[in-house]
Amino acid sequence: MKTFKGRPVVPGTAEAIALVSHGGFNTLASFQNALQFDKEEDKTAKCGDQNNPDIYKQPMGGSALCLPQTIGSTTGGMVLYCAKVLDKCPACMLFSEHIDSLAAAGAILGAVWTDTPMPTIDCLGEEFLNTVKTGDKIKVYEDGTVEVG
Numbered sequence: 001m002k003t004f005k006g007r008p009v010v011p012g013t014a015e016a017i018a019l020v021s022h023g024g025f026n027t028l029a030s031f032q033n034a035l036q037f038d039k040e041e042d043k044t045a046k047c048g049d050q051n052n053p054d055i056y057k058q059p060m061g062g063s064a065l066c067l068p069q070t071i072g073s074t075t076g077g078m079v080l081y082c083a084k085v086l087d088k089c090p091a092c093m094l095f096s097e098h099i100d101s102l103a104a105a106g107a108i109l110g111a112v113w114t115d116t117p118m119p120t121i122d123c124l125g126e127e128f129l130n131t132v133k134t135g136d137k138i139k140v141y142e143d144g145t146v147e148v149g
Contacts, residue, residue, distance in 0.1 A: 001149035004128045008144040009099050010107045012119030016091035018136040018148070019063035021054045022129065024071030027079045027103065030060065034088055035079070045088035054134075064138035065090035068129060070103040080106025084114055092140050095122035096129040121146060 026049050033048035044059035061083075070076055080103060083089040093107060099122040111117035119140045132138070132148045139147040 001147055002131055004124045004146045006121040006124040006144045009104055009122055010111045010117050010120040011142045012117040013142060014092040014119045014140040016064035016138055018066050018132050018134055018138050019055055019058055020132055020134045021052055021067040023052055024069055025067040026072035027070050027076035028073040031079050031083050035082055043088055060090055061088045063090045064092050064094060066094045066132050069097045070100055076102040077106035081109045084110035084118055089118050092119040094124055094146055096124050096126055098122055
């Protein structure tokens, strides 16, 4: 088991299976189909961003989404918040780099305006993203500690 320490943007605990994107995560492109067209009871939220081969068509709902940073539209924060409200969001978001303001806003709004936070940790480092693999077990702690393995 490997341990990493990051900065808790939205503190909380989570246990989930890793879904790893090595490229920038386009929040709108990734969630758009799941939020607009998936049946309400389908909580898997498969990634719709065909420009992200690491996670395209992979279920994001309930995963430990591991990524360097988000990219794309200024709607990214609201998309994350909507995914949270519709219970189609990842169990946690783990950033190797500093989180951007839009992703932070979505995660924070989700924590403030819903019953359960989506733990969000940033600054986990390049080694984190080089170590974690899709399918790895992830455990997140309130203080920003992340266990992989």
